[in-house]
Amino acid sequence: MRFILLIIALGIGFWIIKHLLRSRHNNQSTKEESTTKMVRCEHCDLHVPAQQAIQKDEKYFCCEIHSKQYQQKD
Numbered sequence: 021m022r023f024i025l026l027i028i029a030l031g032i033g034f035w036i037i038k039h040l041l042r043s044r045h046n047n048q049s050t051k052e053e054s055t056t057k058m059v060r061c062e063h064c065d066l067h068v069p070a071q072q073a074i075q076k077d078e079k080y081f082c083c084e085i086h087s088k089q090y091q092q093k094d
């Protein structure tokens with residue numbers, strides 16, 4: 021009987037560890053996507069976070085000036 025209880029306890033322990041590791045991994049990956057997604061400025065090749073980048077016609081720019089300069093170049 022003790023042996024069975026030990027197996028059940030181990031099973032629950034493993035399940036909790038697995039669950040904790042998985043939820044921590046999910047949090048990290050979603051955090052990476054929302055905060056560190058980098059895009060490249062079409063004008064100067066500088067990499068900037070997507071949230072700070074200026075998007076024009078599916079292209080990204082590090083600042084308003086470069087988006088205008090890029091459009092003038094075309």
Ligand SMILES: [Zn+2]
Pocket residue numbers: 061062063064065066081082083086
């Ligand atoms: Zn730029």
